[in-house]
Amino acid sequence: MSSKKSPEFKKEEKRLKYTKDYIQKTLEATEIYKSQYKENIQEAMENLDYLDSSQSYISVLINTQFMETAEKNFKQLQRVKDKPYFARIDFIPQEGQKDPVYIGKTSLMRAEDDVPLIVDWRSPIANVYYEGRIGKTEYETAAGEQKGELTLKRQYTMEEGTLVDYMDIDIATKDDFLQASLEAGADDKLKDIASTIQGEQNRIIRADMKNPLIVQGAAGSGKTTIALHRIAYFIYTYEKTFDPDNFMILAPNNIFLDYISGVLPELGVEEVRQTTFIDFMKSLIGNKIKLIGTGEKLKTFLEASKGPNASKAPNASKEYGASNPPNAATAIIASEEAAQNPEDFDLTTGTQNLENLKWLLKFKGSAAYLEALKQYIREMEQDFLQNLDFTLGEHVLVRKETIEELILKDFNHLPLYKRPEELKKTLRNQLKKKKKEVLESIEAYYDDRIQGIRVKVPELEERRQQTLPLIGKRDAELKALEKEAKTLVKDYTAGFVKEDLYALYQDFTTDKIIEQKELWTEKDRDRQQYFKDYHQKTLQNKQLELEDLAPMAYLKKALFGFKEDITIGNVVIDEAQDFSLLEVKVLKELLKTDKFTLLGDLSQGIHSYRSIDNWSELMAEVFVDEKPTYMELTQSYRTTIEIMNLANEVIDFLDDHGVKKAKPVIRHGKAPTYQYYDDEGAMVQDLSEEILSLQREGRESIAVICKDREESLDLKRKLPKNLKTTVLKEDQKTYGSGITIVPSYLAKGLEFDSVIICNQNSYYEDNPIDIKLLYVAITRGMHTLSIFEGNDSRSLLRKIYGKSNTKSISA
Numbered sequence: 139m140s141s142k143k144s145p146e147f148k149k150e151e152k153r154l155k156y157t158k159d160y161i162q163k164t165l166e167a168t169e170i171y172k173s174q175y176k177e178n179i180q181e182a183m184e185n186l187d188y189l190d191s192s193q194s195y196i197s198v199l200i201n202t203q204f205m206e207t208a209e210k211n212f213k214q215l216q217r218v219k220d221k222p223y224f225a226r227i228d229f230i231p232q233e234g235q236k237d238p239v240y241i242g243k244t245s246l247m248r249a250e251d252d253v254p255l256i257v258d259w260r261s262p263i264a265n266v267y268y269e270g271r272i273g274k275t276e277y278e279t280a281a282g283e284q285k286g287e288l289t290l291k292r293q294y295t296m297e298e299g300t301l302v303d304y305m306d307i308d309i310a311t312k313d314d315f316l317q318a319s320l321e322a323g324a325d326d327k328l329k330d331i332a333s334t335i336q337g338e339q340n341r342i343i344r345a346d347m348k349n350p351l352i353v354q355g356a357a358g359s360g361k362t363t364i365a366l367h368r369i370a371y372f373i374y375t376y377e378k379t380f381d382p383d384n385f386m387i388l389a390p391n392n393i394f395l396d397y398i399s400g401v402l403p404e405l406g407v408e409e410v411r412q413t414t415f416i417d418f419m420k421s422l423i424g425n426k427i428k429l430i431g432t433g434e435k436l437k438t439f440l441e442a443s444k445g446p447n448a449s450k451a452p453n454a455s456k457e458y459g460a461s462n463p464p465n466a467a468t469a470i471i472a473s474e475e476a477a478q479n480p481e482d483f484d485l486t487t488g489t490q491n492l493e494n495l496k497w498l499l500k501f502k503g504s505a506a507y508l509e510a511l512k513q514y515i516r517e518m519e520q521d522f523l524q525n526l527d528f529t530l531g532e533h534v535l536v537r538k539e540t541i542e543e544l545i546l547k548d549f550n551h552l553p554l555y556k557r558p559e560e561l562k563k564t565l566r567n568q569l570k571k572k573k574k575e576v577l578e579s580i581e582a583y584y585d586d587r588i589q590g591i592r593v594k595v596p597e598l599e600e601r602r603q604q605t606l607p608l609i610g611k612r613d614a615e616l617k618a619l620e621k622e623a624k625t626l627v628k629d630y631t632a633g634f635v636k637e638d639l640y641a642l643y644q645d646f647t648t649d650k651i652i653e654q655k656e657l658w659t660e661k662d663r664d665r666q667q668y669f670k671d672y673h674q675k676t677l678q679n680k681q682l683e684l685e686d687l688a689p690m691a692y693l694k695k696a697l698f699g700f701k702e703d704i705t706i707g708n709v710v711i712d713e714a715q716d717f718s719l720l721e722v723k724v725l726k727e728l729l730k731t732d733k734f735t736l737l738g739d740l741s742q743g744i745h746s747y748r749s750i751d752n753w754s755e756l757m758a759e760v761f762v763d764e765k766p767t768y769m770e771l772t773q774s775y776r777t778t779i780e781i782m783n784l785a786n787e788v789i790d791f792l793d794d795h796g797v798k799k800a801k802p803v804i805r806h807g808k809a810p811t812y813q814y815y816d817d818e819g820a821m822v823q824d825l826s827e828e829i830l831s832l833q834r835e836g837r838e839s840i841a842v843i844c845k846d847r848e849e850s851l852d853l854k855r856k857l858p859k860n861l862k863t864t865v866l867k868e869d870q871k872t873y874g875s876g877i878t879i880v881p882s883y884l885a886k887g888l889e890f891d892s893v894i895i896c897n898q899n900s901y902y903e904d905n906p907i908d909i910k911l912l913y914v915a916i917t918r919g920m921h922t923l924s925i926f927e928g929n930d931s932r933s934l935l936r937k938i939y940g941k942s943n944t945k946s947i948s949a
């Protein structure tokens with residue numbers, strides 16, 4: 139803590155005042171410029187009709203550009219005017235003198251002498267703030283390495299434009315700024331962390347864009363946050379080469395998009411495209427597609443993973459009359475019944491079917507599946523050919539081999555169904571060139587014969603008798619050819635038959651892939667049949683599943699092409715562990731870019747039955763030639779040590795999956811509490827009281843995480859109405875603060891002040907999916923965690939907490 143009376147504090151106050159005044163002056167000046175540009179544009183528009191229009195047009199363009207820049211600067215300065223900078227470094231270059239560098243969220247140059255008053259956190263010298271320690275250090279610039287000495291690193295606390303405090307950091311100082319920032323409550327939106335970015339995070343934000351970057355980061359390690367900062371960094375650093383709309387963030391769902399929506403404007407980059415994988419694929423394939431069962435698979439596996447007593451467990455949905463989803467026990471019965479009644483056969487239940495389903499989903503996400511699709515497309519290209527010469531009458535104008543070469547090789551860069559259009563041009567040219575020759579040759583042929591008759595037949599009438607039919611034949615033939623020529627190209631190219639996209643994909647999945655011998659072994663007979671039956675069922679009525687989206691988009695591109703060119707050159711994927719290899723590969727091939735930043739956590743891979751379960755496979759199969767950079771984040775910033783310890787105990791139940799455990803930042807809090815109940819009513823009563831007590835403590839965002847949606851809805855019904863709870867839905871676009879009941883699989887990525895885990899009838903058991911779901915649930919809370927559950931020995935938490943029915947685990 140600095141003394142407010144010290145001369146240094148006064149100096150800092152003076153500096154802050156000076157900067158703020160300068161910002162104010164700049165804002166005022168910008169307002170004037172803005173209205174000037176506006177007037178210029180108006181004037182030029184008025185003149186557009188009668189003065190030299192090109193000059194007016196140029197004036198409109200230039201002034202619009204000026205206007206946009208002024209607008210952008212204005213917005214940025216407005217945003218920072220109460221906190222123009224958050225840190226200062228004093229760096230003495232080897233050759234040169236010490237100049238304090240004030241680091242903020244934007245830069246500001248004093249116009250009179252070009253002295254930087256604020257330096258942007260993304261600038262090269264700001265790297266010293268994030269990485270450098272007091273003493274000798276260096277940083278990279280476009281001109282090379284700058285060596286020097288860092289003599290001061292200072293952080294400021296400001297409130298409403300007033301300097302409250304500053305703190306100098308030396309090697310030994312713990313990061314109080316970070317602590318303070320982590321103590322703050324969870325908003326319903328993610329915040330920027332420019333002032334407290336840590337070294338390991340900084341290296342990811344600034345990692346080279348040339349190679350794909352894969353980040354394995356523990357829960358709460360800042361993956362989402364630094365993904366957004368990385369984009370802001372690139373847009374700033376490569377301002378001239380990259381437009382913000384060249385970037386695309388792929389997030390898991392719309393709730394998540396809403397959650398991150400606040401950060402980019404805060405960082406001064408608004409125009410970045412943010413979407414979900416599903417929406418992006420829909421936009422490519424055509425929005426009319428019917429997507430079925432996105433959450434169903436996880437539910438199927440969750441149900442199937444329930445322990446042997448599952449069917450005996452009290453079931454809330456029974457009590458409330460909701461339909462009771464099948465568990466493993468009922469699934470087996472279902473498959474036995476299905477054997478007698480094949481009509482009702484459900485391809486997602488039954489032990490054997492579940493094994494097959496797991497295999498099928500993994501296969502549909504594999505590079506092998508994409509190869510099979512490519513093979514199908516190659517076969518289609520062959521079938522597309524007509525095997526016919528392009529002829530006028532009997533005259534070959536273009537040989538079929540040449541047409542084949544054109545379609546398969548020369549026009550290979552075009553979607554298959556667009557190639558006939560291109561071929562038309564060649565055929566038209568050839569027709570134009572050769573029609574005359576053909577007609578002349580016919581004329582010559584008949585002329586020869588007529589001439590021969592003239593020579594051979596002396597008698598006039600006889601000669602006329604013989605030549606007239608020939609002339610008639612010649613004229614008729616010429617006329618017929620002229621007529622044929624008129625539609626020749628159109629008729630030929632009409633022979634290239636275009637099929638319906640869905641019909642083709644159905645043909646591929648239910649037929650042609652089965653015929654690809656190299657894919658299957660003798661042992662795969664059952665799987666072949668399963669694959670075929672599965673798709674006959676799922677693809678009915680033009681329906682698709684999540685796993686079909688990327689293959690469909692690929693097929694669409696290969697055959698029809700997309701409506702618009704895609705200009706995205708840089709892709710950032712959050713929660714990348716939920717993607718399949720095929721999906722990343724398809725994105726890479728469709729977007730024709732290898733500039734990918736993939737961030738994920740294998741410990742949270744709740745969809746690993748279909749998705750990436752190790753990063754090395756991704757690197758070896760998708761980024762074969764691109765030398766991807768792999769980085770890890772193990773420090774977790776979100777939760778307290780006590781909560782993270784419990785999460786780590788849970789993840790220990792997984793067989794080693796090659797991921798380092800999260801290390802919490804030193805921040806203590808209350809130990810998580812655990813209690814189990816025989817009486818459901820008493821549990822709900824205690825849970826309501828816990829919510830009220832958290833509210834009294836001032837916890838603004840509280841999540842009650844239930845394992846699935848049924849339990850969430852059931853709990854909402856049981857909780858008192860005055861608590862005003864909402865149940866989070868997958869297709870929800872926004873989510874606010876308050877009490878949110880969250881099905882565990884939707885909790886990924888989100889964070890709350892306090893989390894209550896409630897298991898009435900569905901428990902997290904000792905199997906990989908449940909372990910990961912529980913890990914996700916535990917790691918959502920920043921400050922407190924309380925667990926309420928029924929009395930069931932299958933519960934993994936029961937195993938951890940032992941027999942006593944109330945306990946808290948401390949650090």
Ligand SMILES: Nc1ncnc2c1ncn2[C@@H]1O[C@H](COP(=O)(O)OP(=O)(O)OP(=O)(O)O)[C@@H](O)[C@H]1O
Nearest residue numbers: 331334335336357358359360361362363775776887
């Ligand atoms: N350097 C930092 N300074 C301050 N807060 C940070 C820092 N890094 C991360 N945080 C905070 O930690 C929390 C977790 O960050 P974030 O959600 O980005 O992590 P994540 O790795 O994506 O988490 P998960 O995988 O569990 O969803 C956020 O509240 C974020 O603001």
